[in-house]
Amino acid sequence: MEYLVHLLTLGAVLWLLIASLDLVTHDLGLLSLCHGMFFGIGAYSSAVLSGASARSGFLILLFAVGSGIVASTLVSLFHLRLRDDLLVLGTFVWQTVWFDAINNIAGLGGSIGLAGVPRMTLFERPLTNVAFLALCVTVAFSVTLLLRRARVGRARLLLAAVRNDEVLLSSYGARPTYVRSIVFIAAAAAASVAGSLYASHVMYIEPRTFGLDQSIALLAATMIGRATSIGPALGVVVWIALPELLRAWGATSFVTATWRQIVFGASLVFLARFMRTDLAVGRTR
């Protein structure tokens, strides 16, 4: 039962993470390879602050959101004016710099990582596993609903215009880069929330969890969900079920992690055949 609660909690966190990247990839038509960085920023900022203040309340969640917003604003200032392949290069650079930083900074635990991250508290009392699962599901559901608001009415039209014809949008007086930055920052903030919840759940974080491999796997999981029109759910299921199946056959954690990357890499190759020019896969609008 405890293990099932653990898997469901991970699923809720992953759902949030994939749904946030989906906003960038599908709705903006941008290919970002640094979403793992925002996930990590949320996790590390929560871990450091909760360690320093010896408590873990919802203020720490807000701090994680703030850190994600600052980092994504920096990225958008430098790189969101770039397009296509160059944007990918830019996000790739940020992801690598981030990974290098958390590997080398002693205060962040270096390559060993940070252990003993405290569980999130409510009224000074640590949440139980089930209560924490409920919190994760609630947060994931609420943030997903918020992100969905970007897909209705005028916002949906604006996003479609940013994705499909920036020149036309500019001629109407709108600022595509501004719109793109806002959405990108919102998605990064959601990823940071996911990171904060993840750190509080597993209570131990290490650099490899937030590296380039993670960003690539996230991208693949997002595209798998979109290609099948099921959305983040399928990405989450593949992400969690595949290692569990391999583990059931006696595979080590290294083998399961490696196979997961191979499957996600192969799915990127396969799904690329069905991509339209704007990076979206599958459904047309």
Next chain:
Amino acid sequence: MTATALLNALAAGCTIFLFSCSFFVISRLGRRFDFAVGSYGTLAAYVTLSVIEVGVGLGFLIAAVLVAMITTSLQRLLYAQLPSRAAALVASVGVGTVIMHTLALIYGPDRVSILSSVQVGSTLLTDGQIVAVSGATAVVVISLIIRIAGYGLWFRATAESPELAAAYGADVGRVSAASIAAAGVLAAAGGLAQAMDLGITPTGNARVTLFGVAAAAAGGVNLYGVLAAALLIGAVQNVATLWLPVLWADSAALLSCIAVFILGTNRERWRDSRTVGI
């Protein structure tokens, strides 16, 4: 100490340059960004390691041929069928991931190194120096091919305008295939150089890919610009160890990468063109 750092810088710069050249050629002839160049190099290094009994030279030849076949096959069977440049880029990320993690599954995650040294007269060339010499030689040979040889003319013509080149009698398909194969060999050489210098891990080449891509993007107008950017990154990476802890040397190189990348990516040039150096 300084001379050693400079020699190491030259070696690192040349290794990065080999990857940059591979990326450069694919982006010009294939008209796409290939994020898998680092993994081609890693594959070549591991293949060489697997057949090391036949000697490093012959082993590398086998690896280079294999990688050249893989790059041309991928170009023909995968990338040429894709609907857009964005799709090609996504596919290349996938290809790189599959190659690297398959190697990790076969060989394990640990670092391997192809250690060798050569006695030239009374001087013993170390691994790093061998890398520097082979890299520099490759630089000269490639430059000569591109600048002087007739193939270089066809290469440039095909890269600029395949239709026009075909109208003037160029066998565009063959030039493209040969160039992509050459790009594979360059990446293989980079991988071997890296394995002989600092050693290599199956999944650790993303960083070298980044260095190579940044150098190609920054100096993308011509091969000498790419060389200058690669040497700059290599220099920062190694000379920084004189003042900074070793662990931070890569970070310094990465920051120089960002500076080079931001300075080099002239926005208007990139917006107007859709390919490196065109």
